[in-house]
Amino acid sequence: MSDYMAQRPNCTNVLVKGGSMWPTIVDGQVVICDHEYYSNNIPVVGDIIMCQHPLKPKVKLIKRISAINSDNTVFITGDNPDPIASTDSHAFGHLAISQIIGRIDIS
Numbered sequence: 057m058s059d060y061m062a063q064r065p066n067c068t069n070v071l072v073k074g075g076s077m078w079p080t081i082v083d084g085q086v087v088i089c090d091h092e093y094y095s096n097n098i099p100v101v102g103d104i105i106m107c108q109h110p111l112k113p114k115v116k117l118i119k120r121i122s123a124i125n126s127d128n129t130v131f132i133t134g135d136n137p138d139p140i141a142s143t144d145s146h147a148f149g150h151l152a153i154s155q156i157i158g159r160i161d162i163s
Contacts, residue, residue: 066092070106070118070160076134076142077118080104081162087118093159099130104160107132110148118160119144128153 072085081087081104089106099105101121109115119132122145129150134142145151 066090067158067161072118076136076144077104077120078136078141080120080135081118081160085162088161089158090161091158094153094156097159099124099153099156104162105132106157106160107151108155108157109143110151110155116157117143125150130156 067088067090069086070089072081072083072087075083099121101124103121104118105121106116106118109117117132119134119142121130122133123131125131127150129152131145132151133144133146136142139146
């Protein structure tokens with residue numbers, strides 16, 4: 057992963073805490089967040105993102121974009137099929153695209 061990071065200085069390693077993205081991403085896994093990806097690309101359904109929690113400014117979330125709305129908001133969800141395993145748009149509604157911090161790469 058370090059060679060990949062050296063080639064892309066706009067990326068950071070992120071340690072995942074929690075099981076909301078299981079089975080795609082597991083608790084304790086390290087993923088890469090590309091903070092500049094959306095400077096040149098638009099979010100699409102299926103992207104895994106890191107974003108600000110809309111109600112808890114110090115909390116960052118990793119979720120999947122499930123829908124994109126015409127008002128520049130997205131609906132984000134966890135991959136875990138257990139409905140109580142993820143705090144996401146089901147709990148706090150749509151998220152402003154401006155709250156997206158970056159795109160997550162799990163490869």
